[in-house]
Amino acid sequence: KQEVTQIPAALSVPEGENLVLNCSFTDSAIYNLQWFRQDPGKGLTSLLLIQSSQREQTSGRLNASLDKSSGRSTLYIAASQPGDSATYLCAAGSYNQGGKLIFGQGTELSVKP
Amino acid sequence: DVKVTQSSRYLVKRTGEKVFLECVQDMDHENMFWYRQDPGLGLRLIYFSYDVKMKEKGDIPEGYSVSREKKERFSLILESASTNQTSMYLCASSDAYEQYFGPGTRLTVT
Numbered sequence: 001k002q003e004v005t006q007i008p009a010a011l012s013v014p015e016g017e018n019l020v021l022n023c024s025f026t027d028s029a030i031y032n033l034q035w036f037r038q039d040p041g042k043g044l045t046s047l048l049l050i051q052s053s054q055r056e057q058t059s060g061r062l063n064a065s066l067d068k069s070s071g072r073s074t075l076y077i078a079a080s081q082p083g084d085s086a087t088y089l090c091a092a093g094s095y096n097q098g099g100k101l102i103f104g105q106g107t108e109l110s111v112k113p
Numbered sequence: 114d115v116k117v118t119q120s121s122r123y124l125v126k127r128t129g130e131k132v133f134l135e136c137v138q139d140m141d142h143e144n145m146f147w148y149r150q151d152p153g154l155g156l157r158l159i160y161f162s163y164d165v166k167m168k169e170k171g172d173i174p175e176g177y178s179v180s181r182e183k184k185e186r187f188s189l190i191l192e193s194a195s196t197n198q199t200s201m202y203l204c205a206s207s208d209a210y211e212q213y214f215g216p217g218t219r220l221t222v223t
Contacts (some may be wrong), residue, residue, distance in 0.1 A: 042201065
């Protein structure tokens with residue numbers, strides 16, 4: 001059964017820092033890995049999607065990488081800003097789970113001015 | 114832009130009431146999903162649908178049912194609302210790869 005873990009659960013950094021959020025998954029038979037952002041009380045916003053044949057995706061200050069062999073994905077945020085404060089979730093689309101997304105618990109990021 | 118809308122942002126219902134949560138997507142996606150999100154438990158899949166009139170149970174279907182009469186609309190039904198169904202409910206739709214979420218409905222059952 002696919003399990004997705006995100007460490008740390010919470011992170012606080014000063015504005016301007018580059019940071020990395022980690023996501024690990026137990027079953028490497030995934031067809032994609034998706035990163036989301038969630039603001040308090042709101043829905044999830046898709047940030048980046050990495051398909052299984054890809055190694056990374058970039059959007060602006062965000063870069064996500066995928067290493068299926070080690071069961072890891074990272075989300076790199078460059079030059080963090082207070083507006084980046086939110087909860088970041090990763091989710092693995094697993095062939096062995098009937099195509100459903102399996103979510104991690106999220107990392108709550110706080111960027112201090 | 115993909116648009117997934119949910120009928121209400123906030124809803125307050127009484128125990129025992131029948132509750133309908135509506136979700137509509139405008140991208141002609143085959144797949145639609147209902148999740149609930151609770152502190153410390155993360156997102157949990159309630160039901161999903163891969164086609165019109167098709168439905169599949171997720172991880173926590175007890176106390177819920179769904180309806181998908183049209184491709185763009187997926188409804189979640191609480192047959193007899195209970196206080197333990199107080200939660201944030203999130204709808205999503207997807208093409209083959211990427212899921213898109215609605216804004217969520219915060220349901221309180223008193």
